[in-house]
Amino acid sequence: MAAPFPFSAIVGQDEMKLALMIAAVDPGIGGVLVFGDRGTGKSTTVRALAALLPKMRAVTGCRYGCDPDATDDLCDECRERSRHGELKSRTLPVPVVDLPLGATEDRVVGALDLELALTQGEKAFEPGLLARAHRGFLYIDEVNLLEDHLVDLLLDVAASGENVVEREGLSVRHPARFVLIGSGNPEEGELRPQLLDRFGLSVEVRTPEELATRIEVIRRRDEYERGPAAFVAKWKRRDGRLRTKIRKAREHIDDVVVSDAMLEQAARLCIALGTDGLRGELTLVRAARALAALEGGDEVTEKQLREVAGPALRHRLRRNPLDDSGSGVRVERALEEVLGT
Amino acid sequence: MSAAWSDALRAACLFAMDPAGFGGVNLRAHAGPVRDEWLRVLRGLLAEGRPFRRVPVHVTEARLLGGLDLAATLGQGRPVAEMGLLAEADGGVLLLTSAERTERATIAHVTAALDTGRVVLERDGIAARQAARVGIVALDEGLDADEQPAAALRDRLAFHLDLTAVGYRETREVPAGCTPGRIDAARRALPGITAAERYAEALCGAALALGVDSLRASLLALRAARALAALAGREAVTDEDAAGAARLVLAPRATRLPQTETGEEEQPEEREPDTPPEEGREEGIPDGPLPDQVLEAARAALPAALLDALLAAGGALRSGTVGKAGAVQTSRLRGRPTGARPGELRDGARLNVIETLRAAAPWQPLRREQAERGRAAAHRSARVEVRKADFRITRFRQRTETTSIFVVDASGSAAMHRLAEAKGAVELLLADCYVRRDRVALIAFRGPGAELLLPPTRSLVRAKRGLAQLPGGGGTPLAAAIDSSLTIAEAARRRGETPLVVFLTDGRANVGRDGVGGRTRAREDALQAARSLRVAGFSTLVIDTSPRARPDARELAEAMAARYLPLPQADAETLSRAVRQEGELAAGAGHAAA
Numbered sequence: 001m002a003a004p005f006p007f008s009a010i011v012g013q014d015e016m017k018l019a020l021m022i023a024a025v026d027p028g029i030g031g032v033l034v035f036g037d038r039g040t041g042k043s044t045t046v047r048a049l050a051a052l053l054p055k056m057r058a059v060t061g062c063r064y065g066c067d068p069d070a071t072d073d074l075c076d077e078c079r080e081r082s083r084h085g086e087l088k089s090r091t092l093p094v095p096v097v098d099l100p101l102g103a104t105e106d107r108v109v110g111a112l113d114l115e116l117a118l119t120q121g122e123k124a125f126e127p128g129l130l131a132r133a134h135r136g137f138l139y140i141d142e143v144n145l146l147e148d149h150l151v152d153l154l155l156d157v158a159a160s161g162e163n164v165v166e167r168e169g170l171s172v173r174h175p176a177r178f179v180l181i182g183s184g185n186p187e188e189g190e191l192r193p194q195l196l197d198r199f200g201l202s203v204e205v206r207t208p209e210e211l212a213t214r215i216e217v218i219r220r221r222d223e224y225e226r227g228p229a230a231f232v233a234k235w236k237r238r239d240g241r242l243r244t245k246i247r248k249a250r251e252h253i254d255d256v257v258v259s260d261a262m263l264e265q266a267a268r269l270c271i272a273l274g275t276d277g278l279r280g281e282l283t284l285v286r287a288a289r290a291l292a293a294l295e296g297g298d299e300v301t302e303k304q305l306r307e308v309a310g311p312a313l314r315h316r317l318r319r320n321p322l323d324d325s326g327s328g329v330r331v332e333r334a335l336e337e338v339l340g341t
Numbered sequence: 342m343s344a345a346w347s348d349a350l351r352a353a354c355l356f357a358m359d360p361a362g363f364g365g366v367n368l369r370a371h372a373g374p375v376r377d378e379w380l381r382v383l384r385g386l387l388a389e390g391r392p393f394r395r396v397p398v399h400v401t402e403a404r405l406l407g408g409l410d411l412a413a414t415l416g417q418g419r420p421v422a423e424m425g426l427l428a429e430a431d432g433g434v435l436l437l438t439s440a441e442r443t444e445r446a447t448i449a450h451v452t453a454a455l456d457t458g459r460v461v462l463e464r465d466g467i468a469a470r471q472a473a474r475v476g477i478v479a480l481d482e483g484l485d486a487d488e489q490p491a492a493a494l495r496d497r498l499a500f501h502l503d504l505t506a507v508g509y510r511e512t513r514e515v516p517a518g519c520t521p522g523r524i525d526a527a528r529r530a531l532p533g534i535t536a537a538e539r540y541a542e543a544l545c546g547a548a549l550a551l552g553v554d555s556l557r558a559s560l561l562a563l564r565a566a567r568a569l570a571a572l573a574g575r576e577a578v579t580d581e582d583a584a585g586a587a588r589l590v591l592a593p594r595a596t597r598l599p600q601t602e603t604g605e606e607e608q609p610e611e612r613e614p615d616t617p618p619e620e621g622r623e624e625g626i627p628d629g630p631l632p633d634q635v636l637e638a639a640r641a642a643l644p645a646a647l648l649d650a651l652l653a654a655g656g657a658l659r660s661g662t663v664g665k666a667g668a669v670q671t672s673r674l675r676g677r678p679t680g681a682r683p684g685e686l687r688d689g690a691r692l693n694v695i696e697t698l699r700a701a702a703p704w705q706p707l708r709r710e711q712a713e714r715g716r717a718a719a720h721r722s723a724r725v726e727v728r729k730a731d732f733r734i735t736r737f738r739q740r741t742e743t744t745s746i747f748v749v750d751a752s753g754s755a756a757m758h759r760l761a762e763a764k765g766a767v768e769l770l771l772a773d774c775y776v777r778r779d780r781v782a783l784i785a786f787r788g789p790g791a792e793l794l795l796p797p798t799r800s801l802v803r804a805k806r807g808l809a810q811l812p813g814g815g816g817t818p819l820a821a822a823i824d825s826s827l828t829i830a831e832a833a834r835r836r837g838e839t840p841l842v843v844f845l846t847d848g849r850a851n852v853g854r855d856g857v858g859g860r861t862r863a864r865e866d867a868l869q870a871a872r873s874l875r876v877a878g879f880s881t882l883v884i885d886t887s888p889r890a891r892p893d894a895r896e897l898a899e900a901m902a903a904r905y906l907p908l909p910q911a912d913a914e915t916l917s918r919a920v921r922q923e924g925e926l927a928a929g930a931g932h933a934a935a
Contacts, residue, residue, distance in 0.1 A: 041556075112702065188491075190802070214549065
């Protein structure tokens with residue numbers, strides 16, 4: 001398959017790109033939901049992200065791609081291995097796993113290895129998509145059309161970071177930390193609010209309306225399709241710069257300070273918007289911190305809060321049938337109210 | 342030869358040149374000789390040996406994507422994958438029959454294949470990737486604008502053809518230049534065709550002016566321009582190619598009339614005669630700067646019906662014209678699988694092969710030993726020993742979904758208020774009903790007839806769009822409204838849902854079924870329609886909105902055996918609460934009946 005479209009060559013769609021970068025810096029953010037018009041490059045951007053991410057070190061021979069440095073987050077097999085000495089490792093690209101719409105539960109969580117069982121009568125576990133996505137991204141296009149029980153299951157695993165399989169006499173648990181990315185078109189059905197709330201960030205993508213932007217999109221896309229290798233090479237340096245930015249931000253994120261004043265502003269923002277629970281506040285602060293790290297700052301300021309408030313809170317607002325304005329507008333209004341213009 | 346047919350042939354040439362590159366063709370036509378002729382032409386133009394597969398409407402996921410080959414798996418004692426239709430059609434064309442009725446999940450698989458050029462299989466214990474660079478021909482037999490293939494699919498198909506008005510006589514003519522040999526040559530030349538920047542700009546501009554939002558359309562148009570140049574034996578795209586591409590790809594997607602340069606009001610009466618749709622391509626290219634030429638070429642090809650609709654709507658169609666197939670998800674008709682349990686194969690229970698094999702697997706060595714004891718080594722087989730106790734049956738959870746159909750009296754002076762409250766109630770219900778995934782529809786009636794403002798949906802976005810423009814005032818055609826609610830309710834029942842019809846009216850009809858005024862006649866018609874609703878056995882609720890209770894609405898409720906609820910100050914909250922209660926009753930009754 002040809003190299004994916006370069007991330008840095010994607011025209012506009014800044015909010016979507018920002019949200020994905022934030023998730024790349026802080027995978028614990030809780031997933032990204034991308035909802036919007038058709039033909040706006042939702043899938044393209046997600047796939048481009050895969051090529052952008054810095055490679056990761058993984059234990060050699062591990063089926064789950066365990067991190068040799070994260071000693072308390074190893075699978076059982078690696079724990080066993082580490083008892084016999086130093087873990088060997090190799091570098092791997094960060095996985096971006098597609099979850100196809102028709103996937104069945106056994107392929108997602110993993111199941112009894114049929115071949116081994118049938119031919120040798122051996123009871124072995126065959127890892128599923130969740131295992132493949134460990135330490136990477138799990139991408140679901142048209143997430144709004146996925147069976148509810150599968151979305152539930154995915155969000156559960158994404159939140160706990162562990163996949164527990166209890167079926168066919170198997171009892172397996174393995175680490176499964178991944179960023180869930182869902183995309184879809186709201187005209188074809190919406191996600192249940194319970195599921196919406198569990199995504200960390202939510203972005204809305206629109207078709208660009210200026211002619212110049214549209215021409216630029218077409219021009220780049222056309223160039224890419226007619227010569228993928230040359231096009232990717234042309235954007236390599238810019239992608240490289242972004243990659244360095246993400247790497248540095250990851251190293252630096254623990255040093256970013258969130259002052260009490262900023263925590264208070266975040267809380268006031270959530271109260272003004274009437275978001276349920278604490279998840280909104282927590283995500284808001286985490287996203288702001290990741291953004292500060294990306295920008296090379298040492299502490300979170302109002303600027304970052306302002307920038308991530310939309311993606312972090314928009315999908316957590318209660319629907320108010322008397323207020324017809326979109327959730328984006330309501331977030332704007334609250335920002336003005338709390339932080340001033 | 343008519344413009345529609347010659348455009349259709351031209352589209353067939355381009356599509357045959359690069360099926361996967363153009364995504365495909367949305368072919369709106371009745372089943373019949375014209376459509377068959379077009380398909381025959383297309384097959385003749387495709388490169389030799391390219392697959393041409395047909396997908397039936399109710400194709401199973403396993404057949405489309407591939408899955409476990411049961412016979413081979415049992416015979417060989419290990420999982421054997423089977424190719425699906427998408428992979429089989431790699432490099433060729435996949436024909437979607439009755440695409441307007443194809444399930445949304447099926448469409449999602451097809452669009453995924455169009456985007457990535459491959460099939461990713463993750464099911465039945467099999468994980469595989471297979472090439473699937475296919476072009477789609479979506480056979481669209483829809484009758485009106487509401488009935489068409491899912492928008493997600495149409496967006497990815499370069500050509501949208503409408504052959505409903507083409508007569509068979511016209512199809513006998515085949516233009517020169519469309520021969521397999523020429524297409525072969527053009528196919529080889531295609532990668533080398535260049536297009537100057539200004540053509541991309543002109544096509545983007547034309548798309549914007551015609552209200553074609555998706556960027557895929559512009560990209561596909563650029564590809565079409567290159568292919569037209571290749572077909573003509575040129576090395577670079579010319580003005581003519583760009584104009585032709587705009588005509589073929591952009592015009593059928595137009596949602597608004599382009600604004601004129603001067604910004605003056607459009608003069609449709611003058612414009613229409615000088616750009617009749619029948620105008621040929623060659624003479625249809627006007628002089629002037631390129632962007633105008635391209636736009637003009639597209640405008641000349643705007644289908645007459647669309648032109649009328651655009652003019653009637655004041656230049657712009659609502660952007661929310663969503664295909665019916667996009668909204669209707671029928672996949673839960675028989676409930677969703679909720680796992681497997683041990684069971685016997687009777688009463689049409691569905692054997693879950695994978696789970697059965699899994700159950701049998703651990704016992705294989707033991708069973709083989711038992712079976713082979715006393716048998717010569719030569720007779721030993723690798724066959725899987727499956728016993729009755731291994732059988733696993735797929736369990737389905739039957740869900741009764743409720744479709745609440747609001748029928749709102751939009752006549753007279755109180756109309757706006759009533760409609761606004763009904764709108765509020767619809768949105769409250771939708772916001773509340775995600776968990777149950779219920780649907781809501783809204784019919785408004787006024788003047789000569791009833792209008793379906795919101796087809797059954799569970800999307801709040803659609804609901805808001807559908808309800809944005811609320812007409813009001815005029816007479817009260819109650820009978821027509823009841824008839825129309827009956828149609829919607831019956832359709833809902835066919836989908837396996839439980840319909841609930843909610844009337845918001847004072848019950849005072851004054852327009853009969855035939856659209857003619859007259860209180861007595863209108864009343865008779867309404868009561869008659871009400872009785873047929875009762876015979877059909879749907880749950881109904883009549884909410885009397887008149888300021889003082891009158892007998893009219895109560896009589897109506899009695900005629901349709903509905904619950905009667907006087908709510909002179911019906912507000913959104915009270916309404917949605919009443920409907921919710923009634924819905925639970927209806928669902929309960931539906932369940933008992935099932």
